[in-house]
Each structure stands twice: as C-alpha cells, then as structure tokens.
Amino acid sequence: MPRPRSLTPDQLASAALAVIDRDGLPGLSMRAVAQELGMSTMGLYRYVHDRDELERLVVELVLNAVDSGPPDxxxxxxxxxxxxxxRLRDTVGAHPAVVPLTITHRHHSLGVLRWSETVTAVLTEAGIEGDRRVIALRGLLGYIIGAIQLEHLGPLSGPGTTAITELPPAEFPHMTETARDARNISADQEFLGGLALLLDGLGA
Structure with missing residues (x-):
C-alpha cells in the first residue's frame, strides 16, 4: 500500500523556486530540491517524475501569482x-532565472492562460482580431519576456554597455553614442518606452 503524500504541489514548487533563486536555473535538480525539503532524492520521486515536472510546477507557481483580473x-x-x-513583468521579474522556463512551459500554465485571456479580450475590444490578434498577443509576450531578461541579465547600465562606449567611435559611431545615452535611461523608462512603440504599431 503506497505511503500517504505529505507534500503539496505548491510546497514542491516553492522548494524548487528557492533553489533556482539561490543557485540559478542550472542548479535545479531532483537532488537539490530534495535537500531543500530535507528528504532523500528517492523520496522526492514519490511526488514528481523528473526535473521537467518540477519546472512545470515552478512556472505554475510563479505565473499563478500574476493578477489576471480585468483592469479598469x-x-x-x-x-x-x-x-x-x-503585472506580468513585476511578478516574473521577481524571479528572473525562471524566465526561460516560462517560455518552455507557458502553454501548460493556467496563470499565463488567464493573463492571455484578459489581454486578448482587451485587444478584441480595441478592434484587433483574427491574425492581427494572434500576432499582437505573441508580440506582447515576446516583448515582455525579452524585456525581463534584458533588465536582469543585461541591463543598460551594465558592463556590456560600458564596453560598448569604449569601442572606436570612428568604427561604431552610432553604437558608442547610443551606449552613452543608455546610461541615463531607467529600467521603467526602457520597458514602457518599448511597450509604447509596440502598441503604436498595433494602431488600433
């Protein structure tokens, strides 16, 4: 007779998320999560089959926290x-190492489906339907996910930008000037500015 389960999916996901937040995505393993929970690796297999299932639980935990209710x-x-x-940026941005998992497992997440349902309703009310609505939704998701990665993994004020300012101006005049300007742009300004350009392109 199987032993009764004592851990919930949210507890498993929280332990896996703690590992990712501390050690990064490469640190996620069945062994690491089992240690986080204070149990044996074999004991963890009573709850999940493999790392892939852990990843799906983490994505669901993070994305379920996104407020998908209709705005004003x-x-x-x-x-x-x-x-x-x-809402999506703030929630997922709190755990930037999880971003690659949201790309892989987003179709299994009720959280992102609810968020997408609200967004598509707004787009429909704005007269964006059919193929344009498909492209608009994917464009928004792609932009937000990419913006989160850039903000946390390659910020405008980071060493990469500094290195660009030091390139030979004669060879890279526009890039060196752009890199210097980038130092004065905040993360919010960059995110909202890019979003505005995207929404301008929808032209609803």
Whole structure:
C-alpha cells in the first residue's frame, strides 16, 4: 500500500523556486530540491517524475501569482494593456532565472492562460482580431519576456554597455553614442518606452 503524500504541489514548487533563486536555473535538480525539503532524492520521486515536472510546477507557481483580473474598464485599451504588461513583468521579474522556463512551459500554465485571456479580450475590444490578434498577443509576450531578461541579465547600465562606449567611435559611431545615452535611461523608462512603440504599431 503506497505511503500517504505529505507534500503539496505548491510546497514542491516553492522548494524548487528557492533553489533556482539561490543557485540559478542550472542548479535545479531532483537532488537539490530534495535537500531543500530535507528528504532523500528517492523520496522526492514519490511526488514528481523528473526535473521537467518540477519546472512545470515552478512556472505554475510563479505565473499563478500574476493578477489576471480585468483592469479598469474606463481606462483606454492601451492603458489596460500597459497594466497587464506591468503585472506580468513585476511578478516574473521577481524571479528572473525562471524566465526561460516560462517560455518552455507557458502553454501548460493556467496563470499565463488567464493573463492571455484578459489581454486578448482587451485587444478584441480595441478592434484587433483574427491574425492581427494572434500576432499582437505573441508580440506582447515576446516583448515582455525579452524585456525581463534584458533588465536582469543585461541591463543598460551594465558592463556590456560600458564596453560598448569604449569601442572606436570612428568604427561604431552610432553604437558608442547610443551606449552613452543608455546610461541615463531607467529600467521603467526602457520597458514602457518599448511597450509604447509596440502598441503604436498595433494602431488600433
């Protein structure tokens, strides 16, 4: 007779998330999560089959925390999309190492499906339907996920930008000037500015 389960999926996901936050995504393993939970690796296999299942639990835990409720109906469609974009950025950005997992496992997450349902409803009200709605939703998701990675893994004020400012100006005049300008742009300014360009392109 099997032993009764004593750990919930959220507890397993929280332990896996703690490992990722501390050691990065490469540090995630069945052994590391088992140690985080104070149990044997074989004992963890009573709950999940492999690392892939752990990844799905982590994604669900993080994305379920995203507020997917409809924004203020009196706001413009652009303002409502901005609210939804901020919600996803703020929640996932708290655990930037998880971002690659959201790309791989987003289709299994009820959290991202609920967020996407709210966003597509706003797009539909704005007259964006059919193929344009598909492209708009994927464009928004791609932008937000990419922006989170750039913000946390390659910020504008980071060493990469500094290195670009030191390139030969005669050979890279535009890149060196852009890198110098980048030092004065905040993460919020960069994110919202890029989002505005994307929404301008939708032209609803």
């Amino acid at each position: 109906p009196d706001a413009s469609w652009r303002e409502r999309i901005e609210v939804m974009a901020r």
